[in-house]
Amino acid sequence: xxxxxxxxxxxxxxxxxxxxxxxxxxxxxxxxxxxxxxxxxxxxxxxxxxxxxxxxxxxxxxxxxxxxxxxxxxxxxxxxxxxxxxxxxxxxxxxxxxxxxxxxxxxxxxxxxxxxxxxxxxxxxxxxxxxxxxxxxxxxxxxxxxxxxxxxxxxxxxxxxxxxxxxxxxxxxxxxxxxxxxxxxxxxxxxxxxxxxxxxxxxxxxxxxxxxxxxxxxxxxxxxxxxxxxxxxxxxxxxxxxxxxxxxxxxxxxxxxxxxxxxxxxxxxxxxxxxxxxxxxxxxxxxxxxxxxxxxxxxxxxxxxxxxxxxxxxxxxxxxxxxxxxxxxxxxxxxxxxxxxxxxxxxxxxxxxxxxxxxxxxxxxxxxxxxxxxxxxxxx
Numbered sequence: 001x002x003x004x005x006x007x008x009x010x011x012x013x014x015x016x017x018x019x020x021x022x023x024x025x026x027x028x029x030x031x032x033x034x035x036x037x038x039x040x041x042x043x044x045x046x047x048x049x050x051x052x053x054x055x056x057x058x059x060x061x062x063x064x065x066x067x068x069x070x071x072x073x074x075x076x077x078x079x080x081x082x083x084x085x086x087x088x089x090x091x092x093x094x095x096x097x098x099x100x101x102x103x104x105x106x107x108x109x110x111x112x113x114x115x116x117x118x119x120x121x122x123x124x125x126x127x128x129x130x131x132x133x134x135x136x137x138x139x140x141x142x143x144x145x146x147x148x149x150x151x152x153x154x155x156x157x158x159x160x161x162x163x164x165x166x167x168x169x170x171x172x173x174x175x176x177x178x179x180x181x182x183x184x185x186x187x188x189x190x191x192x193x194x195x196x197x198x199x200x201x202x203x204x205x206x207x208x209x210x211x212x213x214x215x216x217x218x219x220x221x222x223x224x225x226x227x228x229x230x231x232x233x234x235x236x237x238x239x240x241x242x243x244x245x246x247x248x249x250x251x252x253x254x255x256x257x258x259x260x261x262x263x264x265x266x267x268x269x270x271x272x273x274x275x276x277x278x279x280x281x282x283x284x285x286x287x288x289x290x291x292x293x294x295x296x297x298x299x300x301x302x303x304x305x306x307x308x309x310x311x312x313x314x315x316x317x318x319x320x321x322x323x324x325x326x327x328x329x330x331x332x333x334x335x336x337x338x339x340x341x342x343x344x345x346x347x348x349x350x351x352x353x354x355x356x357x358x359x360x361x362x363x364x365x366x367x368x369x370x371x372x373x374x375x376x377x378x379x380x
């Protein structure tokens with residue numbers, strides 16, 4: 001989630017009883033034609049729509065590049081007998097091998113699906129689960145390790161190791177408060193950013209480093225308060241974003257040397273979400289401030305080799321204004337096409353906007369409620 005946990009919980013409670021009138025969102029099973037694309041090695045992509053908290057309206061869409069068909073709510077089609085369908089608040093989506101992993105936060109589970117069919121293989125219980133990454137036949141998932149509620153006494157979070165063959169949890173390790181994204185680096189190290197989002201104003205500010213051989217927390221490194229995103233480049237660096245405190249402590253983006261834990265650079269820009277593709281970091285910010293009750297949007301690109309900002313106009317000004325609440329971002333590693341989602345008012349239908357590698361608009365497509373997380377599917 002990109003906004004303050006308090007903000008999203010409040011919004012979700014207000015609109016808890018969705019379902020039937022006006023602009024309110026009702027999940028639909030639809031197929032929409034889009035222009036077919038020369039996709040190279042990529043077959044298409046899945047999009048996980050989070051759905052507002054408390055509504056059980058997380059849904060899964062799929063764009064087939066070769067056929068030019070956008071499939072809405074494909075999970076419901078593939079799994080008609082599953083009660084409550086995908087679940088409550090889809091928080092992450094990743095492909096590993098032949099399986100698709102959907103992290104369903106409030107439902108407390110990781111749904112494992114067949115990538116080709118979207119049929120459920122298994123549901124793995126994990127309380128207040130957040131994000132997932134993979135390495136060497138194992139999945140690593142972060143968990144707040146407690147109930148879903150702001151609490152200054154909330155417990156330390158954890159990371160679990162899941163065997164991707166048996167789909168069973170094998171090991172777990174305690175980390176910082178309310179851990180978020182995580183990545184596997186060199187030398188069997190797992191890096192996890194801790195937010196402490198439930199403990200306002202006493203946020204966590206640490207990066208946990210886990211030794212994967214012993215599955216123990218090797219050390220914690222102070223970075224900044226309320227950390228959220230972490231990505232790695234191919235030059236041995238980690239890019240870590242903080243959300244700040246939504247008042248006077250600003251959101252920021254840091255470059256951290258993965259081998260030493262040293263902060264190499266602070267960009268002094270807000271970043272809500274980001275992805276690194278072909279040595280470029282694509283980002284957007286949807287930076288809310290409680291002092292002014294305003295939100296500032298920005299869209300940019302950073303060269304991760306030189307660690308310099310290439311552009312602060314990733315997409316045309318018209319679409320920077322049109323997109324109300326940017327919420328997800330992905331870049332096709334073959335074509336360079338850029339995808340940005342718009343959650344709009346967080347209660348009704350959201351949209352995907354597609355741009356070419358130069359930022360020129362291509363198309364827009366309605367999605368589900370709070371479209372957020374992309375996962376590309378490669379051809380066999």
